[in-house]
Amino acid sequence: MRTDPSDNGGLFVGRRPGTAPVHFRTIPERGGEKRQRVDGSIARLMLAAITLLCLLCWGPIPLACLWLGSQANYVTGSVSLGILASFVALFALLFGTLALMKRIDGAWILVRRAAGYDQRTGALGRIFAATAVVMAFAFVLWFVVIHGPGTGLVAHGGEA
Amino acid sequence: MSLLDYYRQFEGMSEEEVNQGLREEAAERRRKALTRVQTLDLSLTTWPELPHPRIVNAITFVARRGLHRYPHLSGSDLRGLLAERHGVDPERLILGNGAGELLSAATRALLEPGQQLLTPWPSYPLFPIMARRAHGVAVPVSGGVDELLEAAVREPRVRAIAIASPNDPTGELLSAAELQRLLESLPAGVAVLLDESLVEFVDAQPTGAALELLEHHPQLLVFRSFSKAWGLAGLRIGYAIGAPGSGELLAELAPDLGVSEISQAGAFEALHSCSELVERRVQVICEERPRVTAALRAGGFDVADSQANFVWAAHPTLAGGELAARLARSGVLVAAGDALGEPGHVRIAIQSAAATDRLLNAIDKAL
Numbered sequence: 001m002r003t004d005p006s007d008n009g010g011l012f013v014g015r016r017p018g019t020a021p022v023h024f025r026t027i028p029e030r031g032g033e034k035r036q037r038v039d040g041s042i043a044r045l046m047l048a049a050i051t052l053l054c055l056l057c058w059g060p061i062p063l064a065c066l067w068l069g070s071q072a073n074y075v076t077g078s079v080s081l082g083i084l085a086s087f088v089a090l091f092a093l094l095f096g097t098l099a100l101m102k103r104i105d106g107a108w109i110l111v112r113r114a115a116g117y118d119q120r121t122g123a124l125g126r127i128f129a130a131t132a133v134v135m136a137f138a139f140v141l142w143f144v145v146i147h148g149p150g151t152g153l154v155a156h157g158g159e160a
Numbered sequence: 161m162s163l164l165d166y167y168r169q170f171e172g173m174s175e176e177e178v179n180q181g182l183r184e185e186a187a188e189r190r191r192k193a194l195t196r197v198q199t200l201d202l203s204l205t206t207w208p209e210l211p212h213p214r215i216v217n218a219i220t221f222v223a224r225r226g227l228h229r230y231p232h233l234s235g236s237d238l239r240g241l242l243a244e245r246h247g248v249d250p251e252r253l254i255l256g257n258g259a260g261e262l263l264s265a266a267t268r269a270l271l272e273p274g275q276q277l278l279t280p281w282p283s284y285p286l287f288p289i290m291a292r293r294a295h296g297v298a299v300p301v302s303g304g305v306d307e308l309l310e311a312a313v314r315e316p317r318v319r320a321i322a323i324a325s326p327n328d329p330t331g332e333l334l335s336a337a338e339l340q341r342l343l344e345s346l347p348a349g350v351a352v353l354l355d356e357s358l359v360e361f362v363d364a365q366p367t368g369a370a371l372e373l374l375e376h377h378p379q380l381l382v383f384r385s386f387s388k389a390w391g392l393a394g395l396r397i398g399y400a401i402g403a404p405g406s407g408e409l410l411a412e413l414a415p416d417l418g419v420s421e422i423s424q425a426g427a428f429e430a431l432h433s434c435s436e437l438v439e440r441r442v443q444v445i446c447e448e449r450p451r452v453t454a455a456l457r458a459g460g461f462d463v464a465d466s467q468a469n470f471v472w473a474a475h476p477t478l479a480g481g482e483l484a485a486r487l488a489r490s491g492v493l494v495a496a497g498d499a500l501g502e503p504g505h506v507r508i509a510i511q512s513a514a515a516t517d518r519l520l521n522a523i524d525k526a527l
Contacts, residue, residue, distance in 0.1 A: 022172040029161075029169065113170035120172075 022113075022120060031114065039115035046108040047123060053101050054127050057094060058135035065090040101128075200518055202509040203484075203495040205328060205358070205470055207391030211426070212437060215392070218429035219422050231421035238428045242399055245431065246371055251407050254414045255424070259357050259385035259398030264290040265413040266381055266400070267320065270351050271296035275319040278311055280304070282329055282501025284355060287322045305334070305342045312350050321346075324355040325370070326362060329500040329507040331466025333362055336369035343377040351379045357398070358468040360389035360438060363446045371401060378403040386427050388469065389438050397423040445469045448510045455520050459527065470509045472497075478527075480506045486526035492519055 030036070069086030073079055105122035112119035161169075173181075201208070236250075243250040256262035263286065267277060273295035279287040281300030291298035296319070301307050312318045321342075325334040334342075334354075343352060359367050374380055382401045387393035397419055402410045430438075452471055456463045461473040475483055480497035483506050487494055497505030508519065 023178045024169070025171070025173060026169065031166070107167070110167045110170045114167055 022118070028113070030116065036114065036116045039111050043108055043111045043115055046104055046111060047127075050101050050104050050108070050124060051127050051131065053097050053104075054131035055135065057097055057128075058131055059138075061093045061097065062090060065093065197491050199491045199493060200511075200515055201493045202470075202511065202515065202519060203493045203507070205468070205507075205509060206387060206393040207389065207441065207469075208509075208511055209391060211391055212430070212434050214433045215426050215429045218425045222421055222425040227421070229421075231418045231424060238424045238431075239399075241428060241431050246368065246401060248371070248374075248401055249404070252374075252404060252410070253399055253401050254410045255397065255399050255419045256413065257398075257415055257419055257423070258387065258396040259355060259383040259400075260286050261396075261415070262383050262398055262400045262413050263287075263322065263353055263355060264293060265415075266351075266353050266383075266409075267291060267296065267322070268294040269409065269412040270294075270320045272319070274317065276315060276317045278308055278318055278321040280308065280323060280327065282497075283322075284324045284328050285500070287324075290322075305338045309342060309345050312346055316347075318347075318350055320351045320353055322353045322355065324357070326358045326466065326468035328358065328468065329470070329495070329497070329505070330464045330472040331358075331468035331470055332464055333364055333467035336365055336373065339370055339380075340373055340377075343373060343380055346379065349379075351381065352377075354380060354382045356382055357385035358388050359384065360442055361445050361449075361469045362467045363442075364467055374401060374403045378406060381406070381409075386430065389441055390427070390430050390434070391441075392426055392430060395420075395423040395426045397427045444512055445510050448513060448516050452508065452510055452516055452519070455516075456523070459523060469511075470507050472505055472507055474502070474505045475527075480504055483526060487519075487522050490522035490525050492522040 031039070065086045068089045069082040069084075071082075072085035073082030076082070101124055105124040109119050109122055239250050239253055239255060243253050246253070254262070256265065267290040271277060271291065271294040274297065276297045276299050277287065277291040277294075278299050278301055279291075281302060283300075288298035288300070297317075299311065299315075299318070301311050308321055308323075312321065323334055323339075325339070326332060327334075339352075339354070346352070354370055356370060359370075370380075370382055374382065380403060383398060384401070385398040386395060387398070400410060400413055449466060449469075449471065453463050453466065456471065456473050461475055463471055463473045466472065474480065474497075478486075480503055484494050484496040487506075494509075495507040497503050497507065500507060510516065
């Protein structure tokens with residue numbers, strides 16, 4: 001058994017990525033148990049807000065932008081202007097929402113630490129991916145089964 | 161603390177901030193390491209360098225060969241080599257655990273309770289202690305040979321005179337002529353214990369001058385050490401040489417169970433292979449000693465004529481303790497005279513030309 005920590009065959013063995021301790025500027029003064037419970041609840045609310053905003057990014061916001069574009073087309077009679085309005089609104093809303101979520105995610109980390117957890121990373125990436133999967137599944141369900149060719153196929157098959 | 165501040169305190173530092181802090185700490189460490197100046201210790205009379213690797217190897221060899229055995233009681237190899245070096249019969253030389261222990265043993269052997277040991281003062285602080293341990297009385301005498309003779313003739317209880325030559329802390333040498341005068345004028349029955357631990361640094365007379373007096377003065381015992389010029393203070397080894405026919409007395413001084421084999425091996429190897437090294441050390445001391453003495457005298461110090469690896473100096477206005485404290489602030493340590501018998505003095509060891517430069521700079525600043 002090798003017991004010499006420097007005997008690593010030339011391989012530098014350091015700390016695994018992401019396992020570094022959090023360095024605080026000053027040692028934080030944590031609140032009491034009650035305050036930590038309240039902070040835990042606030043953190044959960046913030047997580048719910050991030051989830052809601054993520055869901056908005058995958059459906060309602062693009063739909064709202066399409067509606068806005070159609071309104072611009074209707075008012076001006078220009079398709080190009082309608083498309084432009086849709087894109088501008090889409091970028092503004094999506095990036096605005098992402099920026100907002102990023103800030104909430106940063107605040108969520110602090111509130112989680114205040115609640116007594118050793119929170120090192122945010123949850124935004126994982127929530128964003130999870131909501132993307134959920135919304136993709138919902139879209140496929142809507143497109144194929146509820147409103148897409150599936151209904152026609154079912155109807156056509158029925159007539160046959 | 162406001163609500164926002166409460167949560168902000170949980171904000172972690174970014175990797176860049178952490179690294180910046182670490183870089184600043186490393187730069188500070190480097191800056192301190194570059195600006196740190198090692199303290200120059202001139203308060204000790206032992207040699208400042210580490211022992212020669214050959215000596216360490218010889219000690220290691222002996223240690224590995226077997227420490228489970230008792231050493232040779234009389235240390236015949238080392239004794240023989242020392243006797244040959246000094247041109248005396250090996251029967252006239254004994255080894256001891258340092259010259260100090262042999263001096264103590266000689267005092268115990270010579271003094272009856274209540275008898276007196278004369279010693280010039282200031283001198284080696286062990287002298288009064290060894291008189292007390294022999295249940296005798298130490299009598300410090302200020303002055304030279306005349307004062308010692310006067311005290312020895314006046315007081316019949318005087319049994320021995322302990323003299324360090326060169327003297328610690330003054331560095332003064334008792335010349336062979338003066339020693340001869342003392343020996344020839346002393347009352348019968350008064351022995352002279354001559355501590356020559358620093359004799360290697362003498363350049364005013366041959367280092368064997370006192371040994372030659374042994375031939376005609378059986379009341380003289382000469383003590384030498386490997387602790388100073390040989391730089392082996394940690395081995396605790398020294399030796400005593402007596403006059404022809406002094407074997408019985410010398411046998412009383414020898415340690416009951418001999419001297420450690422490790423010490424003997426170190427001393428033997430030092431004699432064999434490091435004589436030139438010691439000569440170079442002595443040469444440096446003999447070059448630097450007049451330089452330090454002259455510089456201090458030019459600065460108004462009263463400096464005794466030293467033949468040792470240190471000088472004994474007194475400033476006309478500054479007490480020894482105050483001067484030592486001021487020098488210590490410049491990173492140079494010297495021995496204040498308070499513990500050595502004269503509070504007005506300091507004992508400054510001489511080491512190398514660089515050490516002398518630094519010492520003289522520090523003295524300029526201190527004054």
